[in-house]
Amino acid sequence: MLKCQKCDRQATFHITDLIDGKPKELHLCEDCAQKFLAPSADDSSEVMPAMAGLLAQHLAVGETADQLARLDQRRCPICSITYLEFRKQGRLGCPNDYEFFTQELEPLLMNIHDQTHHIGKVPKRCPQGADQQTQLIRLRREMKEAIASENYERASQLRDEIRQIEAESRG
Amino acid sequence: MELSELANASGEWLRGSGPESDIVISSRIRLARNLADFPFLSRANESDLAAIEQQIQKAVDSLKADGRLQETTMFIDVGGLPRLDRQFLVERQLISRELAESNGSRAVVIDPAEKFSLMVNEEDHLRLQVMQSGLNLREGWEQMNRLDDMIEEHVTYAFSDRLGYLTACPTNVGTGIRVSVMLHLPALVITRQIEKVFKSLQKINLAVRGLYGEGSQAMGDFYQISNQITLGLTEEELITKVGDIVPVLIDYERQARGFLIRESHETLHDRVSRAFGILRTAQTISSEETMHLLSSVRMGVNLGLIPDLTIPTINKLFIHSQPAHLQKITGELMDKTDRDIERASYLRRHLNGTESNGGPTRN
Numbered sequence: 422m423l424k425c426q427k428c429d430r431q432a433t434f435h436i437t438d439l440i441d442g443k444p445k446e447l448h449l450c451e452d453c454a455q456k457f458l459a460p461s462a463d464d465s466s467e468v469m470p471a472m473a474g475l476l477a478q479h480l481a482v483g484e485t486a487d488q489l490a491r492l493d494q495r496r497c498p499i500c501s502i503t504y505l506e507f508r509k510q511g512r513l514g515c516p517n518d519y520e521f522f523t524q525e526l527e528p529l530l531m532n533i534h535d536q537t538h539h540i541g542k543v544p545k546r547c548p549q550g551a552d553q554q555t556q557l558i559r560l561r562r563e564m565k566e567a568i569a570s571e572n573y574e575r576a577s578q579l580r581d582e583i584r585q586i587e588a589e590s591r592g
Numbered sequence: 593m594e595l596s597e598l599a600n601a602s603g604e605w606l607r608g609s610g611p612e613s614d615i616v617i618s619s620r621i622r623l624a625r626n627l628a629d630f631p632f633l634s635r636a637n638e639s640d641l642a643a644i645e646q647q648i649q650k651a652v653d654s655l656k657a658d659g660r661l662q663e664t665t666m667f668i669d670v671g672g673l674p675r676l677d678r679q680f681l682v683e684r685q686l687i688s689r690e691l692a693e694s695n696g697s698r699a700v701v702i703d704p705a706e707k708f709s710l711m712v713n714e715e716d717h718l719r720l721q722v723m724q725s726g727l728n729l730r731e732g733w734e735q736m737n738r739l740d741d742m743i744e745e746h747v748t749y750a751f752s753d754r755l756g757y758l759t760a761c762p763t764n765v766g767t768g769i770r771v772s773v774m775l776h777l778p779a780l781v782i783t784r785q786i787e788k789v790f791k792s793l794q795k796i797n798l799a800v801r802g803l804y805g806e807g808s809q810a811m812g813d814f815y816q817i818s819n820q821i822t823l824g825l826t827e828e829e830l831i832t833k834v835g836d837i838v839p840v841l842i843d844y845e846r847q848a849r850g851f852l853i854r855e856s857h858e859t860l861h862d863r864v865s866r867a868f869g870i871l872r873t874a875q876t877i878s879s880e881e882t883m884h885l886l887s888s889v890r891m892g893v894n895l896g897l898i899p900d901l902t903i904p905t906i907n908k909l910f911i912h913s914q915p916a917h918l919q920k921i922t923g924e925l926m927d928k929t930d931r932d933i934e935r936a937s938y939l940r941r942h943l944n945g946t947e948s949n950g951g952p953t954r955n
Contacts, residue, residue, distance in 0.1 A: 513761070534766065534824050537755075539752075542756075
């Protein structure tokens with residue numbers, strides 16, 4: 422049994438906090454976790470209190486600190502956001518995150534909306550090339566990275582690929 | 593159409609002519625949308641933002657060329673606006689504070705009659721909003737649905753069959769809809785029942801906010817009721833959820849007004865008359881005090897305690913007496929001291945009918 426770091430009860434909440442830019446593991450019991458997550462006057466964290474509460478709640482369900490740490494490091498191959506970054510900001514990085522973090526997001530959506538399936542309006546022009554669209558996000562990011570590292574040959578290859586997909590989706 | 597022309601006009605939703613407009617100021621529907629081929633805002637860089645803005649501008653231009661959007665529809669580069677103009681658009685409820693405070697490629701598309709606005713690169717790539725006077729959610733949704741369809745002919749939205757419209761924050765995913773109704777509830781505030789109302793609304797998953805959005809203290813007894821859930825219900829169901837509760841709140845407010853008229857007529861009449869007296873004679877007045885007093889006067893007009901003053905005039909004064917509006921209308925940059933003097937003068941002019949009655953005190 423992992424003990425709460427603030428009292429002697431069982432730790433059921435495993436929180437990864439960023440302290441001075443470095444991730445730090447915290448293991449807390451429910452009461453201490455709530456105190457920790459409650460917004461204080463000098464709280465400079467960007468997470469909305471409600472969202473932080475919800476995230477902590479769903480993370481508490483049967484996940485060990487190891488599982489959590491692994492989960493936090495998962496990175497979307499399209500926009501390169503990690504789950505930890507999402508937890509800190511409360512904002513996702515690209516449409517593909519809803520697919521990539523599906524399992525993690527499901528309980529969160531359940532908490533917020535009580536539902537996990539959309540039954541409302543559907544766009545007339547459903548993005549039939551949704552994969553292509555997400556690939557564009559990845560390719561543009563990789564092109565910027567290639568330019569930043571002065572790998573111009575790779576950048577120009579990527580530019581051609583982007584143009585081709587853009588032309589296809591317009592045609 | 594220019595921003596300065598907008599300053600002297602007032603939007604359709606302020607005209608105070610919609611259903612239940614003694615208590616319901618406006619009905620508003622907002623949709624959150626994102627383009628499928630760009631990252632969300634937190635991961636977008638300046639060139640992404642510029643490309644998104646360009647796509648929307650192209651869509652708007654082509655809808656204008658087809659005659660489906662009015663020729664006078666404005667496309668405003670918010671990132672390039674001076675502070676005062678941004679503040680003006682916030683006061684006018686055409687953009688959010690969040691958009692006003694960010695830089696780079698940010699824009700807003702504004703209908704000349706202010707029936708809709710479209711924020712570009714706010715929390716999501718697109719935030720469409722439609723505004724109506726009084727309680728009029730059905731018509732608002734019809735307009736919004738059409739506007740959404742028109743934009744969608746020109747862009748590809750991020751959408752999944754399972755989760756619906758994909759948004760930067762999971763709290764908006766699904767329909768991406770926020771249905772809100774702005775109510776004027778002074779009698780519930782005076783009779784101290786407002787807290788009770790809030791608690792019961794929260795129990796049924798409706799959010800309550802003060803005027804001008806998130807977390808701010810309610811100014812002038814205005815409260816905005818909106819849905820919190822966006823997934824797993826249809827747009828119509830969510831509209832009904834908000835729309836069904838509003839008549840109940842209207843009824844509570846009317847009962848509270850009736851109680852005040854019956855049980856403390858003199859006190860209420862005195863409160864309203866004093867508020868009107870101060871607004872008609874003050875030589876310097878803050879925006880907070882103005883809101884507070886206008887709220888009493890507004891209720892007084894609805895209860896027949898103040899003759900010869902109309903709700904549209906008061907609705908307009910609420911907006912036009914705010915800091916950025918005063919400066920846009922006079923065409924001068926003013927510090928707080930000068931604004932408070934100008935505000936008092938503006939109120940005297942509009943509430944006394946003539947300029948000679950008091951007149952500006954500055955040389």
